[in-house]
Amino acid sequence: QKEVEQNSGPLSVPEGAIASLNCTYSDRGSQSFFWYRQYSGKSPELIMSIYSNGDKEDGRFTAQLNKASQYVSLLIRDSQPSDSATYLCAVNPFFNKFYFGSGTKLNVKP
Protein backbone atom coordinates (compact mmCIF):
# COMPACT_ATOMS: atom_id res chain seq x y z
CA GLN A 1 0.00 0.00 0.00
CA LYS A 2 1.33 3.40 -0.96
CA GLU A 3 1.62 6.02 1.74
CA VAL A 4 -0.40 8.55 -0.26
CA GLU A 5 -2.98 7.68 -2.88
CA GLN A 6 -4.48 9.97 -5.48
CA ASN A 7 -6.62 9.38 -8.53
CA SER A 8 -4.38 10.14 -11.50
CA GLY A 9 -7.23 11.64 -13.52
CA PRO A 10 -7.46 13.52 -15.72
CA LEU A 11 -10.22 15.41 -14.02
CA SER A 12 -11.97 17.68 -16.49
CA VAL A 13 -14.15 20.56 -15.35
CA PRO A 14 -15.61 23.52 -17.23
CA GLU A 15 -14.38 27.02 -16.52
CA GLY A 16 -16.12 28.51 -13.50
CA ALA A 17 -16.97 25.14 -11.93
CA ILE A 18 -15.68 23.68 -8.66
CA ALA A 19 -12.86 21.18 -8.99
CA SER A 20 -12.60 18.59 -6.22
CA LEU A 21 -9.35 16.73 -5.73
CA ASN A 22 -8.95 13.92 -3.23
CA CYS A 23 -6.17 12.14 -1.41
CA THR A 24 -5.97 9.33 1.14
CA TYR A 25 -3.01 8.45 3.31
CA SER A 26 -2.01 5.37 5.23
CA ASP A 27 -0.23 6.59 8.37
CA ARG A 28 -2.82 7.47 10.99
CA GLY A 29 -0.25 9.41 12.99
CA SER A 30 0.37 11.95 10.21
CA GLN A 31 0.24 15.52 11.40
CA SER A 32 0.79 17.80 8.44
CA PHE A 33 -0.67 17.83 4.97
CA PHE A 34 0.06 19.86 1.87
CA TRP A 35 -1.19 20.48 -1.62
CA TYR A 36 1.22 21.37 -4.38
CA ARG A 37 0.48 22.45 -7.93
CA GLN A 38 2.84 21.38 -10.69
CA TYR A 39 2.70 22.73 -14.21
CA SER A 40 4.16 20.58 -16.94
CA GLY A 41 7.95 20.83 -16.95
CA LYS A 42 8.01 22.87 -13.74
CA SER A 43 8.69 22.07 -10.10
CA PRO A 44 5.97 21.70 -7.44
CA GLU A 45 4.58 24.93 -6.02
CA LEU A 46 3.01 24.96 -2.56
CA ILE A 47 -0.59 26.18 -2.57
CA MET A 48 -2.08 24.97 0.72
CA SER A 49 -1.08 23.46 4.04
CA ILE A 50 -3.42 22.06 6.68
CA TYR A 51 -2.64 20.67 10.11
CA SER A 52 -5.98 20.17 11.91
CA ASN A 53 -9.32 18.64 11.11
CA GLY A 54 -11.77 20.77 9.21
CA ASP A 55 -11.57 23.29 6.42
CA LYS A 56 -8.97 25.90 5.60
CA GLU A 57 -9.73 28.51 2.99
CA ASP A 58 -7.31 30.66 1.00
CA GLY A 59 -8.87 32.63 -1.84
CA ARG A 60 -10.41 30.21 -4.32
CA PHE A 61 -8.80 27.21 -2.61
CA THR A 62 -10.18 25.21 0.32
CA ALA A 63 -8.32 22.32 1.90
CA GLN A 64 -10.31 19.81 3.92
CA LEU A 65 -8.85 17.34 6.38
CA ASN A 66 -10.52 14.38 8.04
CA LYS A 67 -7.99 12.50 10.14
CA ALA A 68 -10.48 9.84 11.23
CA SER A 69 -11.03 8.88 7.60
CA GLN A 70 -7.39 9.61 6.64
CA TYR A 71 -8.61 11.82 3.87
CA VAL A 72 -7.50 15.19 2.50
CA SER A 73 -9.18 17.13 -0.25
CA LEU A 74 -8.69 20.32 -2.19
CA LEU A 75 -11.54 22.34 -3.64
CA ILE A 76 -10.90 24.93 -6.30
CA ARG A 77 -13.79 27.33 -6.78
CA ASP A 78 -14.40 29.28 -9.99
CA SER A 79 -11.86 27.11 -11.82
CA GLN A 80 -9.82 28.88 -14.47
CA PRO A 81 -7.90 27.45 -17.45
CA SER A 82 -4.74 28.60 -15.66
CA ASP A 83 -5.55 26.09 -12.89
CA SER A 84 -4.90 23.26 -15.36
CA ALA A 85 -1.98 21.39 -13.83
CA THR A 86 -1.14 18.32 -11.82
CA TYR A 87 -2.01 18.59 -8.13
CA LEU A 88 0.17 16.70 -5.70
CA CYS A 89 -0.90 15.73 -2.20
CA ALA A 90 1.92 15.48 0.36
CA VAL A 91 1.85 14.07 3.86
CA ASN A 92 4.52 14.40 6.55
CA PRO A 93 4.05 11.48 8.96
CA PHE A 94 7.41 11.33 10.64
CA PHE A 95 8.48 14.97 10.95
CA ASN A 96 11.36 14.26 8.64
CA LYS A 97 10.10 13.56 5.13
CA PHE A 98 7.15 14.23 2.91
CA TYR A 99 5.42 11.44 1.05
CA PHE A 100 3.81 12.49 -2.20
CA GLY A 101 1.00 10.98 -4.16
CA SER A 102 1.43 10.50 -7.88
CA GLY A 103 -0.78 13.52 -8.55
CA THR A 104 -4.11 14.26 -10.16
CA LYS A 105 -4.11 15.99 -13.51
CA LEU A 106 -6.74 18.72 -13.73
CA ASN A 107 -8.01 20.11 -17.03
CA VAL A 108 -10.16 23.22 -16.91
CA LYS A 109 -11.94 23.70 -20.22
CA PRO A 110 -12.72 27.25 -21.39
Add this chain to the structure above:
Amino acid sequence: GAGVSQTPSNKVTEKGKYVELRCDPISGHTALYWYRQSLGQGPEFLIYFQGTGAADDSGLPNDRFFAVRPEGSVSTLKIQRTERGDSAVYLCASSPSQNTEAFFGQGTRLTVV
Protein backbone atom coordinates in the same frame (compact mmCIF):
# COMPACT_ATOMS: atom_id res chain seq x y z
CA GLY B 1 17.88 35.04 -3.84
CA ALA B 2 14.42 34.58 -2.48
CA GLY B 3 13.88 30.95 -3.46
CA VAL B 4 15.63 27.61 -3.55
CA SER B 5 18.25 27.57 -6.27
CA GLN B 6 19.46 24.42 -8.02
CA THR B 7 22.32 24.09 -10.45
CA PRO B 8 22.69 23.02 -13.14
CA SER B 9 19.19 23.15 -14.61
CA ASN B 10 20.07 20.39 -17.02
CA LYS B 11 22.84 17.83 -17.00
CA VAL B 12 23.60 15.27 -19.67
CA THR B 13 26.21 12.71 -18.76
CA GLU B 14 27.51 9.45 -20.07
CA LYS B 15 26.79 6.18 -18.36
CA GLY B 16 29.42 5.45 -15.74
CA LYS B 17 30.36 9.07 -15.10
CA TYR B 18 30.18 10.96 -11.81
CA VAL B 19 27.84 13.93 -11.32
CA GLU B 20 27.22 16.52 -8.66
CA LEU B 21 23.99 18.42 -8.27
CA ARG B 22 23.89 21.54 -6.13
CA CYS B 23 21.11 23.03 -4.01
CA ASP B 24 21.16 26.45 -2.35
CA PRO B 25 18.20 26.63 0.07
CA ILE B 26 16.23 29.63 1.23
CA SER B 27 18.33 31.61 3.70
CA GLY B 28 17.70 30.52 7.27
CA HIS B 29 15.95 27.27 6.39
CA THR B 30 17.37 24.48 8.51
CA ALA B 31 15.62 21.57 6.84
CA LEU B 32 16.65 20.48 3.34
CA TYR B 33 15.24 17.65 1.26
CA TRP B 34 16.25 15.91 -1.94
CA TYR B 35 13.61 14.23 -4.07
CA ARG B 36 13.66 12.52 -7.44
CA GLN B 37 10.77 12.68 -9.89
CA SER B 38 10.22 10.53 -12.92
CA LEU B 39 7.70 11.34 -15.63
CA GLY B 40 4.13 10.87 -14.48
CA GLN B 41 5.12 10.15 -10.90
CA GLY B 42 5.12 12.14 -7.70
CA PRO B 43 8.41 13.16 -6.10
CA GLU B 44 10.22 10.27 -4.45
CA PHE B 45 12.07 10.99 -1.19
CA LEU B 46 15.84 10.56 -1.21
CA ILE B 47 17.35 12.26 1.84
CA TYR B 48 16.59 14.84 4.52
CA PHE B 49 19.03 17.14 6.32
CA GLN B 50 18.39 18.98 9.55
CA GLY B 51 21.27 21.39 9.79
CA THR B 52 24.49 19.72 8.72
CA GLY B 53 23.50 16.15 9.44
CA ALA B 54 21.61 13.70 7.30
CA ALA B 55 18.66 12.95 9.58
CA ASP B 56 17.13 10.43 7.21
CA ASP B 57 18.83 8.93 4.15
CA SER B 58 16.50 5.97 3.83
CA GLY B 59 15.41 6.99 0.34
CA LEU B 60 18.83 6.82 -1.29
CA PRO B 61 18.48 3.91 -3.74
CA ASN B 62 21.99 2.49 -3.32
CA ASP B 63 25.52 3.37 -2.31
CA ARG B 64 26.18 5.19 -5.58
CA PHE B 65 24.16 8.07 -4.18
CA PHE B 66 25.52 10.35 -1.50
CA ALA B 67 24.67 13.84 -0.28
CA VAL B 68 26.38 16.37 1.94
CA ARG B 69 25.55 19.66 3.60
CA PRO B 70 28.80 20.59 5.33
CA GLU B 71 27.91 24.06 6.62
CA GLY B 72 24.19 23.63 7.07
CA SER B 73 23.31 25.63 3.99
CA VAL B 74 24.26 24.50 0.47
CA SER B 75 23.85 20.80 -0.25
CA THR B 76 25.36 18.63 -2.96
CA LEU B 77 23.90 15.37 -4.21
CA LYS B 78 26.58 13.13 -5.66
CA ILE B 79 25.96 10.20 -7.96
CA GLN B 80 28.77 7.82 -8.85
CA ARG B 81 28.90 5.46 -11.83
CA THR B 82 25.68 6.85 -13.26
CA GLU B 83 23.23 4.50 -14.91
CA ARG B 84 20.51 5.21 -17.47
CA GLY B 85 17.92 4.48 -14.78
CA ASP B 86 19.20 7.47 -12.81
CA SER B 87 17.71 9.78 -15.43
CA ALA B 88 15.06 11.92 -13.73
CA VAL B 89 14.42 15.38 -12.37
CA TYR B 90 16.18 15.87 -9.06
CA LEU B 91 14.34 18.28 -6.82
CA CYS B 92 15.60 20.06 -3.74
CA ALA B 93 13.32 21.64 -1.15
CA SER B 94 13.88 23.56 2.05
CA SER B 95 11.72 24.49 5.02
CA PRO B 96 12.18 26.64 8.12
CA SER B 97 12.04 23.54 10.32
CA GLN B 98 10.84 19.98 10.20
CA ASN B 99 7.12 19.38 9.73
CA THR B 100 6.49 22.73 8.15
CA GLU B 101 5.93 23.79 4.57
CA ALA B 102 8.66 22.92 2.11
CA PHE B 103 9.53 25.00 -0.93
CA PHE B 104 11.05 23.50 -4.04
CA GLY B 105 13.74 24.66 -6.37
CA GLN B 106 13.32 24.47 -10.13
CA GLY B 107 15.01 21.07 -10.27
CA THR B 108 17.91 19.56 -12.18
CA ARG B 109 17.00 17.37 -15.13
CA LEU B 110 19.60 14.61 -15.28
CA THR B 111 19.90 12.57 -18.45
CA VAL B 112 22.27 9.62 -18.55
CA VAL B 113 23.08 8.50 -22.09
